[in-house]
Amino acid sequence: AAGVIQSPRHLIKEKRETATLKCYPIPRHDTVYWYQQGPGQDPQFLISFYEKMQSDKGSIPDRFSAQQFSDYHSELNMSSLELGDSALYFCASSFLNTEAFFGQGTRLTVV
């Protein structure tokens, strides 16, 4: 069965650079979530979209933005990267607020 696809799997950026993370949800899922997980921490909610509209916002820095496109894929744009942005970024999708399924994540390292 198709799963949530994230790209890239690994990304290395320098401070102050920009990064774009992509997420392709499971077909027919109507909700996409983005989470950030630092080392030894639980996943922290960043933002979610329902039917291409932003549905909720968590602890997402102003330097980050996200959107969901007409084909339901989502992108997380991160600018002016800081060392503290180094983390695993997970995308998850669900249908009608039922169980959510996660992608394998993007490991971002800011140097």
Place this chain on the structure above:
Amino acid sequence: RKEVEQDPGPFNVPEGATVAFNCTYSNSASQSFFWYRQDCRKEPKLLMSVYSSGNEDGRFTAQLNRASQYISLLIRDSKLSDSATYLCVVTRDTDKLIFGTGTRLQVFP
């Protein structure tokens, strides 16, 4: 205080043991409840949903107590492969998943 709280552990148990985790949530408007499992540096994977009537899947049993606002996960006959972090997850009508801090389980031979 976090909205969803778990004992971080670690719980170190021998193979074949029975182990139980609890999770408490503070918002009575919470609607849906799940247990996820996360292996080191991997994505969280859905283990099971938790229903008011309780549910069982093989060696795993989940219970929900709405009055006391806690959910539990019982693992019987622990296997080495059960070693992981178990995340309690709660949702409200705003859709987002709210994670607990996770409970680490280490099963030893």
